Amino acid sequence: MQQGIDSRRTVIAKLLDHHEIGQTVEVMGWVRAFRGNQFIALNDGSTINNLQVVVDYDRFPESLIKQITFHACIAVKGKVAPSKGAGQAIEVSAESIEIFGAANPETYPLQPKHQTMEFLREKAHLRMRTNTFSAVFRIRHAAAFAVHKFYNDRGYYYLHTPIITGSDAEGAGEMFRVTTLDLQNLPKQETGSIDWSQDFFGKATNLTVSGQLQGEIGALALGKVYTFGPTFRAENSNTSRHLAEFWMIEPEVAFFDIYDNMQLAEDFVKYIIKYVLEHHADDLAFLDQRIKDAEKQMKAEERREMGLLETLNFVVSNDFERITYTEAVELLRNSTPYKKKKFKFPVEWGSDLQAEHERWLVEKHFKKPVIVRNYPKDIKAFYMRLNDDNKTVAAMDVLFPGIGEVIGGSQREERTDVLLQRMADMHIPAEELWWYLELRKFGGAPHAGFGLGFERMVQFITGMGNIRDVIAFPRTPGNAEF
RNA sequence: GCCUCAGUAGCUCAGCAGGUUAGAGCGGCGGACUGUUAAUCCGUAGGUCGUAGGUUCGAGCCCUACCUGAGGCGCCA
Known part of the structure; x- marks a missing residue:
């Protein structure tokens, strides 16, 4: 029976958790860093921790080395060895490297540096790689x-x-309306209102x-x-x-x-x-x-x-902490911000607690x-x-x-x-x-x-x-x- | 929906009282480097200053409108 790619693969989380020195493994993931033409920090999403891959660059063609860029996807086969560096216990010395997907650094939007949440939100298809x-x-x-x-x-x-x-x-x-009616040509009742009985479910429907x-x-x-x-x-x-x-x-x-x-x-x-x-x-x-x-x-x-x-x-x-609404109102009325009139909204039995009131109870009073x-x-x-x-x-x-x-x-x-x-x-x-x-x-x-x-x-x-x-x-x- | 703030290089930001050719760091590119940890070092390219109007001899900077984003409020989970 033909084996799939996954049969070759060792998941990095499992490798870091349990390994034998000298065993040959094949790991697959995205490049987080390539330092000194020698050290690849590889992450496959299974853990926050990267696997260090050591590349002896004389053994690989320059065209391949050039493709090992930030967030390129690669497969590496090699032996597990104790790491000589300080940041990790083990590393894999590369015997073969396969490029699954290059990521052209001139056009790839993410960078190996701090980026704002607002920027990453615009790149929601890539931000999960951070x-x-x-x-x-x-x-x-x-x-x-x-x-x-x-x-x-x-x-x-x-x-x-x-x-x-x-x-x-x-x-x-407020609800989102769900309809299959032609919005350009809505069926109307004699009164002029929309005739929902002609809609898909025979009535008006919404998302829950x-x-x-x-x-x-x-x-x-x-x-x-x-x-x-x-x-x-x-x-x-x-x-x-x-x-x-x-x-x-x-x-x-x-x-x-x-x-x-x-x-x-x-x-x-x-x-x-x-x-x-x-x-x-x-x-x-x-x-x-x-x-x-x-x-x-x-x-x-x-x-x-x-x-x-x-x-x-x-x-x-x-x-x-467990209190009644009535007790909450009393606490608030005796609070320093209330007495100093720091609250924007009134505290009165019968009106809902505002965010500022809830915040005082949770963050200042009870903690x-x-x-x-x-x-x-x-x-x-x-x-x-x-x-x-x-x-x-x-x-x-x-x-x-x-x-x-x-x-x-x-x-x-x-x-x-x-x-x-x-x-x-x-x-x-x-x-x-x-x-x-x-x-x-x-x-x-x-x-x-x-x-x-x-x-x-x-x-x-x-x-x-x-x-x-x-x-x-x-x-x-x-x-x-x- | 309301209030406030922001928008300058790929990213993060600086910019002056409104005054020639708009700056930095990072990233990119080229090079050096065989034990790095957001590596380091040298070099280099890169900008219609959110958009559209306006004021002015002159606007990245002032005014108006709009767009986008953030923070806060309301609504709630």
Whole structure:
């Protein structure tokens, strides 16, 4: 049977991890540096660490040596030897070199030097070859894997909720319309409005803003479910924390109340961080150093109080602070910035906490992640369970330093009459969500769940300042390149 | 959507009170170098100063509009 190329290949991560001196290997990857016509730093994406390849250039034609340039792709066959240099334990002395793909340095846009994130964002097809982005995307993978492992190990079922949805009452923001209608010639009703009954699905449809409502269907049958999929928001949000297309994890659990929900959220987030700490220590160490280097040029007060690794270890080893919305308002009203009128927005029971308020609670007061619960009902969604005080709902937000809200969730309203009243108050069309109401009408149960913004989590773990740099192909207002 | 800042060589930036031929480092190219670690050393090319108008004897610098990017806010995850 004919063997493929991969049968020849030794993965660099495995070679660095386990090797025998004198063994002959063939490695394949991209050139990160070619120093002194002699030393190639080769990276194949399997690890942040490069393999040093030593070239005796008398043994190779000059035409081949000339093609060993930054980010050219090559295969090298040679013997593993202890390195005489200081930077690495082993190296491979090249016996044969094959050029898979040259990269003309006169036209190749990337350079072996510091480049800004903004520049690299314009080269999203090449930026993954850099140390920073390869580390970020290896960690992103590990975090995603940890999500599935966490839930699978705890008996949750992975539920695939629809990407295209027919309900526009999810209440989580502006939606992207999905249609096959001819936009130049839209079918109209007699009233002049668009006749969506002629569209592909026989009704108006959109990209989902949340899988929660369908997740509840799963929870009230399978007990414990979670979704992990893309989510779309057509909001014109221009910040370092928002994407038009992002990935969200939404567990939904029967026989859970708000306290179970908070505990799950805390355990879950800590588990992901712990998993990455255990499995990607070298990538995290690189990112940690990267941030420290960048901060050397900053003023002392602009630097982070803790390094990246220190922060992650701190989060996994300390309990999150838990307070009610009412307690948060009291703390804020007694705070120094409030008394000195440093807050731009008022702090009043009934209005939502602003970013500046959340930041004070998390970064200045508690200096750790904070879970705020029991928000006023008027500022929260219709499906959140009304508390006995008739003023608040069993909602919870998990707030993280630097990135703000990572998780938003609640215990869901399981009482049909209360839910109907809330929907009426908030002008949610009950007819459209008939199936959601029947979940309560037939075999309803107390249940709860939340949504975790995956990119915000990856942002926190990697310390990246802009959410556009933790997703391979960011979708933001005015940008859908790649 | 709002506010602020920025756009000068491939990249990162400098530039003066508005005054001849616009500078540096890195990268590229040519050369030297057989133990380098973002290698080093010597040499060299490279610019319609975001776009379009305007003010001025004269604009990279001042004014207007637009485009692009960043930061902040709102919306949220």
